[in-house]
Amino acid sequence: MRIGEVARRAGVSVRALRYYEEQGLLPAERGPGGQRHYPSSAVDRVGLIRQLFAAGLASRSVREVLPSVYSGSVPPGLVEHLENERVRISERIAELSEARERLDAVIANTRNPPSECRRPRE
Incomplete structure (x- = not known):
């Protein structure tokens, strides 16, 4: 082919x-x-x-x-290597989840700012 x-x-x-x-x-x-x-x-x-x-x-x-x-x-060491890769990926997922939560909070505050952050009307 x-x-x-x-x-x-x-x-x-x-x-x-x-x-x-x-x-x-x-x-x-x-x-x-x-x-x-x-x-x-x-x-x-x-x-x-x-x-x-x-x-x-x-x-x-x-x-x-x-x-x-x-x-x-399976050659020696391959399973351990893959397990280490899995740990690395899990850590990255946790980091991304935390970043998403922070972004969600920013979006929520932007749409509906807390009263102490609102400008007084003139």
Whole structure:
């Protein structure tokens, strides 16, 4: 399958596929003219790569995880690494939740300022 078809089926840009290849996440064979050719399984692999990125993993971590997904074997230290990533993501979620609560308070006060903040009418 050519790069444009994989991009269309996976819902990503051609540029994203090139990036995945550069990062060692998506192998491609090259034809005589240098064109990339992917197996039909590339579409599913791109979906998994996107899920892992959406989970907050860096490309280095995704590169470590992918072989385990396809082989079923987990190298030493991978589970601990993923657990650490989960903690990092949970901390970020807590930070974002706090920021949202602060923003909600600002919005509420802007819509209906407390009486001590209102200007007296002249």
